[in-house]
Amino acid sequence: MINYELYKVFYWAAKTGSLSKAAKLLFITQPSVSHAIKQLEDSMGITLFYRNSKGVALTQEGATLYSYIEKSQILISLAEEKMAALKNLDSGELRIGGSDSLFKHYMLPYLETYHRKYPGIKLHLNHGTTPETIAILKEGKIDLGVVRLPIVDPQLEVMEGIQLQDCFVAGAKYAELKDKVLSLELLLQYPIILFSRNSRVRMAITELFESYGYQIKPEIEVGSVDLLIELARKGLGISYVTKEFISKELEDGSLFEIQLDIKMPPSQVGFMMMRNLPLSNAASKFIELLK
Amino acid sequence: MINYELYKVFYWAAKTGSLSKAAKLLFITQPSVSHAIKQLEDSMGITLFYRNSKGVALTQEGATLYSYIEKSQILISLAEEKMAALKNLDSGELRIGGSDSLFKHYMLPYLETYHRKYPGIKLHLNHGTTPETIAILKEGKIDLGVVRLPIVDPQLEVMEGIQLQDCFVAGAKYAELKDKVLSLELLLQYPIILFSRNSRVRMAITELFESYGYQIKPEIEVGSVDLLIELARKGLGISYVTKEFISKELEDGSLFEIQLDIKMPPSQVGFMMMRNLPLSNAASKFIELLK
DNA sequence: ATTGATCATAGACGTTATCTATAGCTCCTG
DNA sequence: CAGGAGCTATAGATAACGTCTATGATCAAT
Structure with a gap:
C-alpha cells in the first residue's frame, strides 16, 4: 500500500x-x-x-x-x-432545542451575544416539548436542550440555569382581585387559562393543585405563551404564566399578579446535553457564555 | 502540516x-x-x-x-x-512518428502484433518528414521516430532497423529495358519520377548522381509512395522506389527493376528516441518487439 | 574554465509509527 | 448477576523509515 x-x-x-x-x-x-x-x-x-x-x-x-x-x-x-x-468558529452550527417561550424570554440575549461574537455560526433553534427535545438530543439532532427541570435521565448531563417563578395574573377586568390574597378554592371560581396539556409547566401546576386536594380545569388552553398573556390582558380569564416573562406587562399595569395563600414553588431552567459525548466547539463556547 | x-x-x-x-x-x-x-x-x-x-x-x-x-x-x-x-499496458498510448511509407510497408506487421498483444494501448502514428519527426520527438509529442538513417544528433539515440534497397523501376511500357544494364547517362534520357524534394530518399539519390557528375531532374514529383508505384505501372516514367515496398508488383510482373551499371547504396531504417529520457513502458515493450 | 544551478546517492541519525500488553467500558447471554 | 465478547484508550518498548548531512554527477550559463 x-x-x-x-x-x-x-x-x-x-x-x-x-x-x-x-x-x-x-x-x-x-x-x-x-x-x-x-x-x-x-x-x-x-x-x-x-x-x-x-x-x-x-x-x-x-x-x-x-x-x-x-x-x-x-x-x-x-x-x-x-x-x-x-x-475558529468562523463556520459551523449550533443547534439548540427547547420551548419557544424560553428562547424568546430567556435565551434571546445570550443568542444575540453569541451571534455577535461568532457571526459565522449558524444557529438552529428547534422548538418542541421537553420529551421531544430530549428525544432529538439523543438522536444527535441538537447539541443541547433548554428545558424546565427536573430532568432525571442517566444519559443526560444537566446544568442549572436561571430560577423562574410562575404565577397567576389577570388584567383590568379582574381589578377587584388586585390587593386580595386568594385561596386556591376561590381562584378556581374564576376562568383559568393554561398552557397546553403536554407542557412541563402545565404538569407542575396540575400536580401542585392535586397536592392540595384540588383539580384545576382550564377554561381555555393555548399553545403559546404570548397568547396566554394576551388573553389575560383582554380579560378572558386568569393566566398561569412565568413572572419573569411578563415584567413589561406588570410594570405598565396591564397585568397584575394574583396573590395566593400558598407559596408557589419556583421552577428551575436547565441546560441538558449528552453525557459522555463531547460537545462541539461551537456548543462549548455557548455554554461558557451562559455561565 | x-x-x-x-x-x-x-x-x-x-x-x-x-x-x-x-x-x-x-x-x-x-x-x-x-x-x-x-x-x-x-x-x-x-x-x-x-x-x-x-x-x-x-x-x-x-x-x-x-x-x-x-x-x-x-x-x-x-x-x-x-x-x-x-x-500492465492495459491502458496507455504509444506515439510513433515517421513516414507513411515506412508505416505501411515496414512497421505494419509490428504494429499489428503489438496491438494484438496490448489492445488497451492507443496507437498514434504521426507522419511527417525526417526533420519534422525529429522536431516533434524533441518536443515530447512522440515516443519514438522511424526514419531513414543516418541521423547525427547528440540528443538522440538511434537503433538500427532493417536495411532497404532503393532502385529504379518501370512498367510494361518500358519492357525493352528489362534485361539491359543501363548507365546513369542513359537512364537520364527517360522520364524520371521521384519523391518530393524534402524527403530523405530524394536527397540521397540527388547526392548519389552528383557524385557521378550528373544532375537528376524528375519529370514528375509526388508525395506518396503509392502514387510513385502507380505512375510507374501506368508507364508515365521510371520511378525511384524502395525495392522491398514493391515486392508484390515485382512478382506479378507489373513492374520490373532497371539494372544499372553502378551499385545503389543501401539505405538503413532506424528508430530514434531521446537520449537520457526514459522510455515509457508502452514504448519499451514496442522496442523489444522490434528486436 | 568556472560558477551555480539542478537531482542522485550513501550512510548516519533520530523521530515516530507501530507493536504488545493491558485496562476500562458497554452490551449481551447463560 | 456474573462472565464473556465486543469495542476503544493508554503505556511503554522497539524497530522501521523518513529525514538529514555530505558529496557526487550533470548541465547551462557566464
Missing part, C-alpha cells in the same frame, strides 16, 4: 517542476523529496518525471497521475481550511 | 464505523488506528468521532471532514488503478 504522504510530495514536485522548490515548500530537504519521488516511482513501477539540470518535468504517465492527484490534494486543502474555520 | 497518511486512516475508520475494522483493512493494529485518529483530532483541535463500545461515529465536524476526504480518497484509488493499468 502506498504511503499517501508521497502523493503530497509528488503534487508539489509536479506543481513547481522542481524537487528543490517542493522541498522548501514542504519544509524538508531536497534529498528527502528525491527519495520520496523515487519511492513512488518504484512502488508504481512507472517513471513519473524526466529529470534534468533545470528541474523535473512530468512524463506522460506522470501527467496522468497528476491529473488525479491534483484534484485530490485540492480537496484536502479545502478540507483543512474548512476544519480551521470550524475550529 | 498534517501527515496525509492520517487521512487514509480517518477515511477507513469513518467508512467502516470501527477503528478495529479499519485496522484490519489497513494491515495495522487497532491501537495504531486509535493513535492516528487521536493525532488527527489533536492537530485539528476538533473531535471527529464519538466513541462507544460498539465502535465510532462521526461528529458533525467529522462528517464535514469526511465529505471532503471521501472524494479525495476515491480520486487516489482511481489514480492507483489507472497507474496499475498503465503499468
